[in-house]
Structure formats: structure tokens, C-alpha cells
Amino acid sequence: MGETHLLSPVGETHLLIIDPQNDFFDPEIGSLFVTGADADMRRLADLIDRAGESIDQIHVTLDSHHPIHVAHPVYWRDTDGHHPKPFTIISAEDIENGRWIPTESGWLRGTRPGYGAIDYLRDLARGGRSPLCIWPPHCLIGHRGHNVSPPLHDALRRWEESHSRTAQYILKGSNPHTEHYGAVAAEVPDPTDVSTQVNTKFVNALRPAETILVAGEAGSHCVAATVTQLADIAPEADFAKKTYLLDDAVSPVPGFESAQSEFAERLKGRGMRTARTTDF
Structure with a gap:
């Protein structure tokens, strides 16, 4: 109540x-x-x-x-080309160990000058924000x-x-x-x-x-x-x-x-x- x-x-x-x-x-x-x-x-x-x-x-x-969004499956892939399932959590460590990488290689370090997906995930962790969760496209x-x-x-x-x-x-x-x-x-x-x-x-x-x-x-x-x-x-x-x-x-x-x-x-x-x- x-x-x-x-x-x-x-x-x-x-x-x-x-x-x-x-x-x-x-x-x-x-x-x-x-x-x-x-x-x-x-x-x-x-x-x-x-x-x-x-x-x-x-x-x-x-x-x-x-449709192309950092929290949608199509943005990421594994080494076999498979996209993550919804509710998968992706961290900077997952990129570093090769578990997940951006579908487009240029997104890794170049979504804008001097900044890419790896930097984004590190910033989420440094800022104490929620880790990246993959959602169904919505x-x-x-x-x-x-x-x-x-x-x-x-x-x-x-x-x-x-x-x-x-x-x-x-x-x-x-x-x-x-x-x-x-x-x-x-x-x-x-x-x-x-x-x-x-x-x-x-x-x-x-x-x-x-x-x-x-x-x-x-x-x-x-x-x-x-x-x-x-x-x-x-x-x-x-x-x-x-x-x-x-x-x-x-x-x-x-x-x-x-x-x-x-x-x-x-x-x-x-x-x-x-x-x-x-x-x-």
C-alpha cells in the first residue's frame, strides 16, 4: 500500500x-x-x-x-559470428578475452574519435553504473x-x-x-x-x-x-x-x-x- x-x-x-x-x-x-x-x-x-x-x-x-544499438544483440558477436542472447551481460573483460566483440570492428575503438566500445564498457564499470545488458530489440x-x-x-x-x-x-x-x-x-x-x-x-x-x-x-x-x-x-x-x-x-x-x-x-x-x- x-x-x-x-x-x-x-x-x-x-x-x-x-x-x-x-x-x-x-x-x-x-x-x-x-x-x-x-x-x-x-x-x-x-x-x-x-x-x-x-x-x-x-x-x-x-x-x-x-536496430543497431549497443544493448541489442546485433551489435555484438562471438568468434563464430553468433549474436548474444537477450539478457546476456557483457563487460570490458569479455572483449579483452575475446568472448564478445563488436560486429563491426571499427566500433571497438572508433565509435567516435579516440573512443570505442571497449572504452564505453570501462566507463560503465568506473562510474559504478549497471553493466551492459543485452535486451531484445525494443x-x-x-x-x-x-x-x-x-x-x-x-x-x-x-x-x-x-x-x-x-x-x-x-x-x-x-x-x-x-x-x-x-x-x-x-x-x-x-x-x-x-x-x-x-x-x-x-x-x-x-x-x-x-x-x-x-x-x-x-x-x-x-x-x-x-x-x-x-x-x-x-x-x-x-x-x-x-x-x-x-x-x-x-x-x-x-x-x-x-x-x-x-x-x-x-x-x-x-x-x-x-x-x-x-x-x-
Whole structure:
């Protein structure tokens, strides 16, 4: 159960929805279906329809990948030419010992001048970030899996039309050589690609909020990364203390349940609260 039961949000209220896309939410066509996500989105859509008048702004992040991506199987191969299976973990040591190498040899040390895949994996380890996990190709730009879950899309459209407001969409993940879990910045920003660097427009758009309701998928990865980045990048804004994690509208990637629990406990220690969609 949520910790707090609110009758109405305080001050300017923003709803932040992380990656509400078919590949995560549709159990039939989703390439990376998150168990429970379809029900999460129905509850979230109901919240928007019921309490939309109290929501001043809605921000929607969208995972946006190309087929060629460092976290997709086709980017890597073994000595026999086989690509890794989804959920394979690849480290710098795996490259050094020849277990996995980039499919294109130039990617090893030259995804940009003086920097390649081996450097990227070393940076992940040095920065204490999650190791590279290979995912099923997902949220491919132009594919139906990239689209917003229909029940939520319909609710967003009703909110826009009835309140004469526009939901803000934030795309992330189009750079093929770095992961982009959090909407604020890529795991390892590319100094030659502004899309991977700190999205100050997104951060500044959230600053007026006194209450930030957070929902979406997956709680173990992109939700956790986005909320953590916001808390870290602008400590003077007290984003964590303004945030309510809607725990009946967030689910973890199966097998990563502990990552969601650890994130929630860590951010609650910084002032984040939890609630349910029915509390509003």
C-alpha cells in the first residue's frame, strides 16, 4: 500500500510518465513486456481521466532506438559470428578475452574519435553504473512497439483536448553507442552528441512543480534512472522531496525486482514518497 493518502496534490502538479510504450505494455506484441505493465497503464489512464483538472503538466518520455544499438544483440558477436542472447551481460573483460566483440570492428575503438566500445564498457564499470545488458530489440523508431500504450494515449488525448494543454514528449536513446535509461542524460554522455547530454530543457520544465507524480516502466531501470538523475542533477530543486512514486503504476523487468525495491528505498531516504493512483 502507498504510504500517503492524498485528497489533492499541493501546488503546481506535474505527471511524469516514463516510457509508456507498447513494447513494454502490450503482452501480445511487446518485445520486452513488463509483467503487470498493462494493468499499470489502465490505472494511470483512469487517474488522468479522474483527476486531470488537478494536473498542470504531463511529461512523457519515450525510449527511441535504432536496430543497431549497443544493448541489442546485433551489435555484438562471438568468434563464430553468433549474436548474444537477450539478457546476456557483457563487460570490458569479455572483449579483452575475446568472448564478445563488436560486429563491426571499427566500433571497438572508433565509435567516435579516440573512443570505442571497449572504452564505453570501462566507463560503465568506473562510474559504478549497471553493466551492459543485452535486451531484445525494443522501442524501434517507426515501429508499433514505439507507440504509446493505447489506453494511456487515449487518456492523454482527452486531457489535452479538455484542458487545452499539450503533453510534453521527451525522446531518448537514439545514439547507437550508449545506453539511455534515464531521461536526463545517457549512461555515458557523448560530448559530440547533444542528445546524450543533460537535457536541461526537461529538467527546467519540472522546476515549477511542487508535486511530481511518477509512473511508467520499468521501475527497475528507466524509472529508477530518471528519478535518480533528477535528484542528483539539481539537488537545489529538491526533486526527490517533491516526488510521489505511484507504486501501482510502476513494475520491474521480470528478474530485476530487487533493483526496483532498492531504488525505492534509496530515494525514500532522500525524501521521495510513495502513493497509489487511487489516492488522488
